[in-house]
Amino acid sequence: MTRKKEFIWLSFIRYLSIIIFVIVLSLIIYHLIFSEGRKRLAASVSSPSQAKPENLLIEQQIGLKFLEFRGDRGRIEIKAERHRALKEGIYRLEGKVEIHDFGRRPGLEAWITCEEAQYDQDWRQVILSGQVKLKRQGIDFEAEKITYRREDEFLEAQGSIKIKFKRLTGRATHLNYSLKEEKIELSQEVQIKFDPEEREQAPLFIEGQSFVFERKQYRGRMEGKVRLSQGKNSGEADWAEFLLSEDEQYLNHLELGGLVRGQARTESFEASVVALSLKIKPFLNSNRIHALEAEGGSQLGIIRPNERVFFAAEKIRLVFNRWGGLREIDTRDQASWLRENLKSGERQEAKAEIIRYFADRGHLEIKSPQAKRVSLSRPGLTVTAAEMTLNVDTQDLEALGEVHLMVEPEKKAAEKKAGILSIEKSVFGLGEMLLYSFDQKRIFLEEKARLWQDDFSLQARKILLAFDSRELEAYDQVRLSLIRKEGKKSVRPQPVLITSSQMKFLPAENRLDLDGPCELLSAGYIVKAEKMLIRFKGDTSELDRIEAQRGVSVMKDLVAGRAERGFYEWEKDLFILEGKPVLEDPEQGAIRGDKLTFNLAEGRIVVENQGRERSISIIKK
Numbered sequence: 001m002t003r004k005k006e007f008i009w010l011s012f013i014r015y016l017s018i019i020i021f022v023i024v025l026s027l028i029i030y031h032l033i034f035s036e037g038r039k040r041l042a043a044s045v046s047s048p049s050q051a052k053p054e055n056l057l058i059e060q061q062i063g064l065k066f067l068e069f070r071g072d073r074g075r076i077e078i079k080a081e082r083h084r085a086l087k088e089g090i091y092r093l094e095g096k097v098e099i100h101d102f103g104r105r106p107g108l109e110a111w112i113t114c115e116e117a118q119y120d121q122d123w124r125q126v127i128l129s130g131q132v133k134l135k136r137q138g139i140d141f142e143a144e145k146i147t148y149r150r151e152d153e154f155l156e157a158q159g160s161i162k163i164k165f166k167r168l169t170g171r172a173t174h175l176n177y178s179l180k181e182e183k184i185e186l187s188q189e190v191q192i193k194f195d196p197e198e199r200e201q202a203p204l205f206i207e208g209q210s211f212v213f214e215r216k217q218y219r220g221r222m223e224g225k226v227r228l229s230q231g232k233n234s235g236e237a238d239w240a241e242f243l244l245s246e247d248e249q250y251l252n253h254l255e256l257g258g259l260v261r262g263q264a265r266t267e268s269f270e271a272s273v274v275a276l277s278l279k280i281k282p283f284l285n286s287n288r289i290h291a292l293e294a295e296g297g298s299q300l301g302i303i304r305p306n307e308r309v310f311f312a313a314e315k316i317r318l319v320f321n322r323w324g325g326l327r328e329i330d331t332r333d334q335a336s337w338l339r340e341n342l343k344s345g346e347r348q349e350a351k352a353e354i355i356r357y358f359a360d361r362g363h364l365e366i367k368s369p370q371a372k373r374v375s376l377s378r379p380g381l382t383v384t385a386a387e388m389t390l391n392v393d394t395q396d397l398e399a400l401g402e403v404h405l406m407v408e409p410e411k412k413a414a415e416k417k418a419g420i421l422s423i424e425k426s427v428f429g430l431g432e433m434l435l436y437s438f439d440q441k442r443i444f445l446e447e448k449a450r451l452w453q454d455d456f457s458l459q460a461r462k463i464l465l466a467f468d469s470r471e472l473e474a475y476d477q478v479r480l481s482l483i484r485k486e487g488k489k490s491v492r493p494q495p496v497l498i499t500s501s502q503m504k505f506l507p508a509e510n511r512l513d514l515d516g517p518c519e520l521l522s523a524g525y526i527v528k529a530e531k532m533l534i535r536f537k538g539d540t541s542e543l544d545r546i547e548a549q550r551g552v553s554v555m556k557d558l559v560a561g562r563a564e565r566g567f568y569e570w571e572k573d574l575f576i577l578e579g580k581p582v583l584e585d586p587e588q589g590a591i592r593g594d595k596l597t598f599n600l601a602e603g604r605i606v607v608e609n610q611g612r613e614r615s616i617s618i619i620k621k
Contacts, residue, residue, distance in 0.1 A: 202231030235262035395438030
């Protein structure tokens with residue numbers, strides 16, 4: 001048994017010695033062969049008779065299917081048709097190069113395709129050329145040449161550059177991209193394109209000389225003779241800045257600065273805008289424009305087939321609906337509005353601190369804060385007030401707050417009158433509220449209302465004036481003032497004041513009716529009655545006489561006359577009482593007669609009795 005064990009151990013030692021001998025012999029042979037090859041290669045490189053190539057080929061691999069790097073450089077996977085190792089640790093990939101760079105840290109992963117890629121052994125810098133395409137973080141880059149400095153996390157591209165992510169596409173001839181800061185810089189012949197949501201919409205183009213996009217803030221800025229275009233719309237500015245939504249799908253904000261000019265064209269109108277700053281605000285999660293905000297010497301012009309409309313202000317804001325229709329134009333700070341009929345040349349103008357146009361109603365709101373006034377002028381009418389609303393389509397007007405108006409003479413036939421007011425002369429008005437109907441040619445003044453023309457003045461709480469129908473009405477606290485001269489050559493006016501509850505002009509009879517407790521004051525005389533009628537001569541507005549009815553009384557100093565009716569002869573300045581007249585004198589008592597005449601010009605009072613032989617005359621001076 002012992003001999004058998006010894007035999008096994010001796011056999012094991014013998015076989016182990018043979019294996020060790022074979023291994024050592026193989027190492028010696030490999031070392032001798034490899035050392036000889038290196039000597040021959042070194043001798044051929046150092047030979048002076050051979051030219052030294054510019055790029056010494058050390059190694060070449062054909063049909064490289066997969067090459068992987070790991071370590072400090074990060075994981076990198078490569079495919080290419082050829083792989084060349086150049087001197088000084090520089091390598092080159094050729095032919096349908098595909099690189100998947102996992103990056104040194106999260107967020108730096110990139111996919112690259114190109115015709116040629118040159119890199120150093122540590123992959124600090126990669127130079128890509130030939131139809132280069134690079135994709136990372138949802139952005140696609142295309143260029144003729146891209147230099148990728150991986151250690152600095154910086155990318156530089158040149159020649160026919162194109163970038164694309166989501167709805168944004170950019171083109172330029174030079175690009176810098178900082179991966180650390182997520183900052184893209186494009187320069188030289190830059191164009192940015194925003195694709196629309198719907199196919200029927202036109203894309204938005206922004207062009208300039210330099211563009212910077214800070215992706216972390218979703219903010220981009222274009223500078224250098226900036227031009228914008230979208231379909232038939234175009235614009236220009238010194239710079240443009242925009243803000244994207246967080247999903248980078250939509251424009252949240254677009255601002256233009258410097259000297260901004262813009263034009264828009266549709267089938268029905270043309271528009272232009274000029275300002276120092278223009279902000280464009282789309283609807284939420286949409287590239288459709290919600291509002292345009294112009295600031296700094298802003299001007300907006302709109303031209304339609306038959307008219308031209310012009311807005312000017314320090315600030316102008318346009319608001320649109322989701323279908324692109326205009327909803328509102330809001331102008332503020334030294335605002336003005338001009339509308340011109342291109343056929344007739346007629347112009348309308350408004351000035352205020354705030355002018356707002358509401359397209360759905362066709363209303364123009366004209367306002368000014370605090371004590372500032374607004375004004376509106378159109379052919380034949382000028383109005384100032386605290387605020388106004390004009391219906392641009394119907395031309396109806398509402399004005400509020402210390403309203404002043406002037407109705408200019410009409411350039412028409414002279415026989416046409418507006419009530420007792422002549423259309424050959426200007427008519428002026430005041431009130432707290434004005435309603436003007438263009439179709440009916442009516443003016444309605446309310447609260448502290450006043451209307452006057454030359455020697456005629458009317459005050460009341462409400463006044464209605466209709467030019468075409470010649471109607472004139474006044475209600476509540478009516479005060480009618482007329483000026484009578486003593487003679488044609490006299491310059492000393494004699495005012496006549498009439499008060500009543502209401503007044504109405506009857507065009508068919510050319511007569512003015514005053515109802516309610518009426519009172520007439522003239523040269524120290526007071527006439528009272530329940531009703532007064534003012535008659536004019538023929539078809540003219542020249543006053544003939546005033547008739548007083550029911551409960552008529554005349555007072556002069558301490559003398560009073562009473563009767564059922566009375567007549568005031570305008571030219572003769574006489575007031576005649578009829579219908580059981582009674583003269584009450586403190587010295588002579590009550591005197592009755594058939595007719596009582598007050599000569600206002602001479603200061604005489606005459607009592608006449610008909611059917612008797614004598615008459616009594618009483619003179620009061």
